[in-house]
Amino acid sequence: MAERIGYLGLGSNVGVPRDNLAAAVAALPAHGVRVLASSSTWETEPVGEVLDQPDFLNACLRIATELEPERLLDACKAVERELGRVAQESPDYVRHGPRPIDVDLLLLGELEYESERLRLPHREVTGRRFVLAPLLELEPGLTLPDGVRLADALAALPDGQRDAVRRAGAPLL
Ligand SMILES: Nc1ncnc2c1ncn2[C@@H]1O[C@H](COP(=O)(O)OP(=O)(O)OP(=O)(O)O)[C@@H](O)[C@H]1O
Numbered sequence: 001m002a003e004r005i006g007y008l009g010l011g012s013n014v015g016v017p018r019d020n021l022a023a024a025v026a027a028l029p030a031h032g033v034r035v036l037a038s039s040s041t042w043e044t045e046p047v048g049e050v051l052d053q054p055d056f057l058n059a060c061l062r063i064a065t066e067l068e069p070e071r072l073l074d075a076c077k078a079v080e081r082e083l084g085r086v087a088q089e090s091p092d093y094v095r096h097g098p099r100p101i102d103v104d105l106l107l108l109g110e111l112e113y114e115s116e117r118l119r120l121p122h123r124e125v126t127g128r129r130f131v132l133a134p135l136l137e138l139e140p141g142l143t144l145p146d147g148v149r150l151a152d153a154l155a156a157l158p159d160g161q162r163d164a165v166r167r168a169g170a171p172l173l
């Protein structure tokens with residue numbers, strides 16, 4: 001099976017966020033995911049359903065993997081569990097709430113895919129500044145399978161939202 005190139009989004013706002021992002025990078029290879037490159041870390045204001053929570057530290061990774069989409073999602077979820085993330089099925093889970101680690105599958109090659117538990121590209125990839133800023137730092141010319149340029153998606157985001165992002169630290173590798 002040939003490898004595909006993909007992109008993962010990492011986020012953390014509990015504990016020591018940079019250590020959590022670094023731990024996710026270290027954990028991925030054991031799950032069949034080679035990490036090729038990392039963006040800087042970015043400090044970002046919380047967006048979504050819970051705004052009263054600490055700022056996040058976000059980063060994006062370029063990966064190479066032979067895993068098919070659902071198995072790659074399993075790998076992301078296994079890493080979240082290993083790093084102490086409360087599972088979505090738990091009564092303690094808060095959608096968009098604080099978390100030690102979030103590992104989102106943003107893009108996998110040119111695949112467009114949809115099942116009950118996975119959508120590729122990630123449905124929010126064009127609408128979240130905390131994803132677009134690190135992703136474009138890593139790959140300024142990146143396009144979606146439908147040809148949309150992510151640089152255009154970032155430029156089209158409305159100003160004045162409470163979604164500021166700023167480069168915070170060195171890449172994770
Ligand atoms: N591309 C994708 N990457 C990761 N999860 C996805 C993707 N597409 C669909 N999902 C589904 O979304 C579910 C919720 O994801 P998660 O727990 O990260 O939610 P969240 O971070 O609170 O909110 P959001 O989905 O808006 O990021 C996952 O359990 C997964 O089944």
Ligand SMILES: Nc1nc2c(c(=O)[nH]1)N=C(CO)CN2
Nearest residue numbers: 011044045046047048056096
């Ligand atoms: N800035 C920022 N906001 C968020 C993030 C995140 O990673 N960064 N993750 C969330 C859960 O999906 C909800 N809100």
